[in-house]
Amino acid sequence: MRKTRDLLIISLIYLLAFAAGFLCCFKIDNAILKFFVFDTVATIVTFIFSVILANSSVYDAYWSLTPMVMSIWLFLETRAFSVWQLLLLTCFNIWGLRLTLNWVTVFTDFTYEDWRYRKYRAETPRILWPIVNFFGIHYMPTIVVFLGMLPLFEVATNGSGPLSLIGDIVILIGVLLEYFADKQMHSFLSSTTSKTVCQQGLWRLSRHPNYLGEITVWLGVFLAMLPYSIDKWMYGIGFVAVAILFNVVSIPLMEKRQLQRRPEYSDYKATTSRLLILPNKK
Secondary structure (H helix, E strand, O other): OOHHHHEEEEEHHHHHHHHHHHHHHHHOOOOHHHHHHHHHHHHHHHHHHHHHOOOOHHHHOHOOOOOOOOHHHHHHHHHHHHHHHHHHHHHHHHHHHHHHHHHHHOOOOOOOOOHHHHHHHOOOOOOOOOHHHHHHHHHHHHHHHHHOOHHHHHHHHOOOOOOHHHHHHHHHHHHHHHHHHHHHHHHHHOOOOOOOOOOOOOHHOOOOOHHHHHHHHHHHHHHHHHHHHHHHHHHHOOOOOHHHHHHHHHHHHHHHHHHHOOOOOHHHHOOOOOOOOOOOOO
């Protein structure tokens, strides 16, 4: 009952955030600026409620839910209804829906907060915590995801064609990587109480297959645009930003924690690929 109650509260928070974002942006003509203002205002509202509830994980589902809302709104507004445009929109929202449902599975209630947020709060001077909390935990991911969505703006306004299927397929490959990686990890964690290392399925060949899947999704979004808007190659900045975020921040942080908690992880690290799916080293 607490989980249901708290999920409803988070849903109401997101509705209020989206309403505030809409009121601040609906008169803006430029599509990219319009949705940037919407995304920024919605993030600020979500942040305010995360402070009130003293739980930064209020933001967690925002990462995948808001891009779905913005992409559907964008394609409806620009009347992007060709089969190639709709295929890209569908593949993109399969990613968002799967990731959001995975979060719902993991979320318990407001007693849950991502261990990384707790770590940052404990290590940050109290006077600086609001700055780190907003810019590091809330707004930076918002900016990275928004940059990753730039190809969608181009496809929605200028169209695409059969070659966009390459990007669609890459997106779905990324979704499948994330799905199987998360499923295998959930299965492992539910079947063991020891501090052993998960080496089931994809995790036997990559230390972070779920992150590989996420990076692959954003590469696919970029590739779906590229054949028909090669002059917008700079929109690849979103895919690059996602790759940097995982390789520079998420992976080192996760590996440091695993080395501290699981004695076998150092051997696993020495023999298993960091990100790509590769045969084990001897």
